[in-house]
Amino acid sequence: MSTPSTGSRGLGARLYRGLSSVPMWAFALVWLLPSLGLFVNSFRTRDGQRGSGFWRTVPDQFTIENYQTVFEANTVNSLGVSLLNSLAISIPATIIPISIAAFAAYGFAWIDFKGRKWLFIITVSILAIPLQVALIPLLKMYVGGAHLTLPFIGKTLTFIPAWGINGTSTAVWLTHTGFAMPFAIFLLHNYISSLPKDIFESARIDGADHFTIFWRLVLPLSIPVLAAFAIFQFLWTWNDFLIALTMIGSANPDALPTTVAIANLAGDFGRNEHLLPAGAFVQAFVPLVVFFALQRYFVRGLLAGSIKG
Amino acid sequence: MDRRPHTFAGDASRQAQGKDVGGAVQKLVTTIIGVLVAVGAFTALWVGANLVFNQATQNFKRFSALAGAIVGMVVMIIIDGNQLITGVGIRPDTWEWDALPIYVFWPLVGAGIGAIVGLVLSRLDGRSARLGFGIAAGLGIGLLIAAVLKSRYQLAMRTNPLLLWPTVGIVLAVASNALRRRDPLKGAVTGAFLGWLYGSFGGGLQGVAQANLTETLVAGGVAGALAGARIGLTSNPGVVERARIDEKSRAWIFVGPAFLFYTSMLILPAIQTFVLSLKNRDSDAWVGAENYRTVFTDPKNIDTSDFAGFWGSSILPWFIFLLVAGLVLAFLLGRETGQPLNFVGAPLVPLLMAGALLSFAVFTHLRGTIINNLWWVVGVTLLATSLGLAMAKFSDGAPGEAVAKSFVFMPMAISFVGASIIWRLIMYQARNVTKDQTGVLNAAWVWLGEVTTVQPGQLIIGLIFLLAAAALGFAAIRSLSNSPAAAGLYLVLSVFPLWVAYRTFNGGIGGYEFAESGDRIPLPNNFVQDGPYNNFWLMLILIWIQTGFAMVILSAAIKAVPDDFIEAAKIDGATDSQVFWRITVPQITPTILVVATTIMVNVMKVFDIVKVTTNGQFGSQVLANAMYQEAFLNFDRGLGAALAIVLFLGVLPVMVWNVYNLTKEA
Numbered sequence: 001m002s003t004p005s006t007g008s009r010g011l012g013a014r015l016y017r018g019l020s021s022v023p024m025w026a027f028a029l030v031w032l033l034p035s036l037g038l039f040v041n042s043f044r045t046r047d048g049q050r051g052s053g054f055w056r057t058v059p060d061q062f063t064i065e066n067y068q069t070v071f072e073a074n075t076v077n078s079l080g081v082s083l084l085n086s087l088a089i090s091i092p093a094t095i096i097p098i099s100i101a102a103f104a105a106y107g108f109a110w111i112d113f114k115g116r117k118w119l120f121i122i123t124v125s126i127l128a129i130p131l132q133v134a135l136i137p138l139l140k141m142y143v144g145g146a147h148l149t150l151p152f153i154g155k156t157l158t159f160i161p162a163w164g165i166n167g168t169s170t171a172v173w174l175t176h177t178g179f180a181m182p183f184a185i186f187l188l189h190n191y192i193s194s195l196p197k198d199i200f201e202s203a204r205i206d207g208a209d210h211f212t213i214f215w216r217l218v219l220p221l222s223i224p225v226l227a228a229f230a231i232f233q234f235l236w237t238w239n240d241f242l243i244a245l246t247m248i249g250s251a252n253p254d255a256l257p258t259t260v261a262i263a264n265l266a267g268d269f270g271r272n273e274h275l276l277p278a279g280a281f282v283q284a285f286v287p288l289v290v291f292f293a294l295q296r297y298f299v300r301g302l303l304a305g306s307i308k309g
Numbered sequence: 310m311d312r313r314p315h316t317f318a319g320d321a322s323r324q325a326q327g328k329d330v331g332g333a334v335q336k337l338v339t340t341i342i343g344v345l346v347a348v349g350a351f352t353a354l355w356v357g358a359n360l361v362f363n364q365a366t367q368n369f370k371r372f373s374a375l376a377g378a379i380v381g382m383v384v385m386i387i388i389d390g391n392q393l394i395t396g397v398g399i400r401p402d403t404w405e406w407d408a409l410p411i412y413v414f415w416p417l418v419g420a421g422i423g424a425i426v427g428l429v430l431s432r433l434d435g436r437s438a439r440l441g442f443g444i445a446a447g448l449g450i451g452l453l454i455a456a457v458l459k460s461r462y463q464l465a466m467r468t469n470p471l472l473l474w475p476t477v478g479i480v481l482a483v484a485s486n487a488l489r490r491r492d493p494l495k496g497a498v499t500g501a502f503l504g505w506l507y508g509s510f511g512g513g514l515q516g517v518a519q520a521n522l523t524e525t526l527v528a529g530g531v532a533g534a535l536a537g538a539r540i541g542l543t544s545n546p547g548v549v550e551r552a553r554i555d556e557k558s559r560a561w562i563f564v565g566p567a568f569l570f571y572t573s574m575l576i577l578p579a580i581q582t583f584v585l586s587l588k589n590r591d592s593d594a595w596v597g598a599e600n601y602r603t604v605f606t607d608p609k610n611i612d613t614s615d616f617a618g619f620w621g622s623s624i625l626p627w628f629i630f631l632l633v634a635g636l637v638l639a640f641l642l643g644r645e646t647g648q649p650l651n652f653v654g655a656p657l658v659p660l661l662m663a664g665a666l667l668s669f670a671v672f673t674h675l676r677g678t679i680i681n682n683l684w685w686v687v688g689v690t691l692l693a694t695s696l697g698l699a700m701a702k703f704s705d706g707a708p709g710e711a712v713a714k715s716f717v718f719m720p721m722a723i724s725f726v727g728a729s730i731i732w733r734l735i736m737y738q739a740r741n742v743t744k745d746q747t748g749v750l751n752a753a754w755v756w757l758g759e760v761t762t763v764q765p766g767q768l769i770i771g772l773i774f775l776l777a778a779a780a781l782g783f784a785a786i787r788s789l790s791n792s793p794a795a796a797g798l799y800l801v802l803s804v805f806p807l808w809v810a811y812r813t814f815n816g817g818i819g820g821y822e823f824a825e826s827g828d829r830i831p832l833p834n835n836f837v838q839d840g841p842y843n844n845f846w847l848m849l850i851l852i853w854i855q856t857g858f859a860m861v862i863l864s865a866a867i868k869a870v871p872d873d874f875i876e877a878a879k880i881d882g883a884t885d886s887q888v889f890w891r892i893t894v895p896q897i898t899p900t901i902l903v904v905a906t907t908i909m910v911n912v913m914k915v916f917d918i919v920k921v922t923t924n925g926q927f928g929s930q931v932l933a934n935a936m937y938q939e940a941f942l943n944f945d946r947g948l949g950a951a952l953a954i955v956l957f958l959g960v961l962p963v964m965v966w967n968v969y970n971l972t973k974e975a
Contacts, residue, residue, distance in 0.1 A: 034749075055749075111563060135578075137582055
């Protein structure tokens, strides 16, 4: 589709070609405008931000005080601490699901067992389940453990003791791990099941067992899709608000991730409004770096995850 | 925004401390080390399990011993972990390494006994020898466990359950084995074992004066002997059988951990939520469908009182105009392609616009949480998908494509919370009329009002819109010979700038009004708070995020359309837009549907944006936020669960559709 439009010739054609990218750039600039405004305002003084729009910035309004303030330990929610809290959630919530889902994806793709097809269909169909349906019982489980009372005889068995992990980052990344499973399996399965069948057959003939095939062949071959999922999951867990808010709450400064921290800042009804651009930019900085550095993998993962859906 | 302490999840002692970065760094390091240890231990376990099952085909005796050891250990962990038997010491309240023997003693004993039993069994081949050894070993183990059972779990047997449950067990197991054409004897023994266990320990009297060691020993011994007999009844597997064991168990090693995770964290909680939704707020009494009745009848959720206003809506004439225009264009296009009516192409634009306007007219007059959710689903899905398609088309092959696309794509990396803050501050901010507007939209709106109410601004702005209309008219004339439908589309579109120009010359457009004294007063729009259109402005935030997603997927799909098709069409004299509508769009329709359903599922659950911008006030409540408020702030678990289930019902059609596609594929 890259051929220029037919029709007019000469100057008209050149003009047409030049003009044909105008909608694209107009669109792109409109989309960029909000982020740009945020970035500019994050470097303006309180009075500057309140006095005029970001497009009227003058040099003497420049300050980095906003950034200093949001990192200070004794403001309402120090972003420094919550950045670390976010890492403590995102890192485990990215690493753990990858390994578990990779096993399962291989199992679904290349091990023949009874009920494989239906188990896979169930796995993929729960992709669409809204997280909300699991939140109340999960929080109850984190607070009080999981027990089953046997029917008729009234004896209670304990499967999970009352850990009381609500309010900690453990509860959040554990939840993310469980919720990530269906999508991770779906994405990795799409890729692993499309690996050429020959390599598996020849490896089997050479006497390799499933474990060896998985470890020596499939894992190295799957690096691109593993990277794609890792980026996905990292962005998702870093940017998550609902699960963190439910499992940690909004008033627990010890464990707040960045999203809850800036949402709290935004809830102050204007008192700290001049700090919001800096806070929001700090919150978005890590995912933006990941996004721009690894965009290629991200796009690949996006495509693999939805074209076949 | 709520600043109440979060008593369900929060904890006063935790709130007191914290806020120092050093402590947080230390905590992060501890977390990461903990995670590494956990991942390492899990991987080691997993690799170990694989190695054990490698032995099933390589060295069966070793496999049997290992499997016996693992089973023995797990059984003892369950029994000892629930503190049913006397330990070798008293467990401390907090973890100490000194207490390790107390925790590992019984599991190790179990592993040792299991290994010996497994090894001996793998060496015995005769049926009677296996059966005899199994019964003897099982009896011994049963007696041992019964002997060390804590005294409060000792029992006095009762006849009725002891007769009832083994009978039930035997009947059920024999019947199920007979149906599956398996050995009924094995089934009978299994059923008897489970029934006996349930009938003696479950149905007996525990912790009462009559409880005594003898009866406990009998109960344990019989249970053990039955379990042993069941194991003794199996024969050592041959080579083929071993390979089958390997394949079957391997499947569970690979799939099991993930299955365990999503079952325990998604499927079981979802079922529990459904059960909770049938109970009252403290889940201590059944209320049937009462919560659902509340969801669907409370005017907070569905409010039809204002629907009469729909007929007077100012949107309605525009809807009718666009609908008629779409039908006329479909007729024109049909004449070009030789069909009675053809909608794929120019007619789609006014028809989609008509659809969006109709939904707006309906949703602004039907109010409530559920209506808002529907509005979100329709509005965001429609706009994000079509804008994504438009950007994919605009950028395709244009110079600087990658950079421009990454601008549109970038919001995908920004959190919903961040995006809400950005739009609230940078775009939607409304300031007092006496001050400069700092939000982009209000600044532009007020500026328009300022300019178009005086000369020469009114003239200039009006002329600009007239010029735009003229350009569209010119485009219409140019494409008339090629495609009357396209010409018609340009004419339909030119009505909008014409209308704006008319409004400009008749008192101006934008945020200004005249006071009685004749003074002009700026009239900024409070985008976030003025209902019902604030819903649309909140949707725009999500559209800003989701358009990038639609663009990336659709752009890839457009590029995947074979060049041959396009070349062939161009040689036949098709214009760019004809190629797009008649070749590209039909080719990528499946992808468009996938994108639309994906966005739809995401929109259904929208929470963060509403929570951060309005917290559901000003008539902008949505289901997910209502669910959060009911369940975690009002502590009405029943109603919260019902709202969650309603949300689930919303995505159910998509789920069914996915399953249908998968079964067709597989």
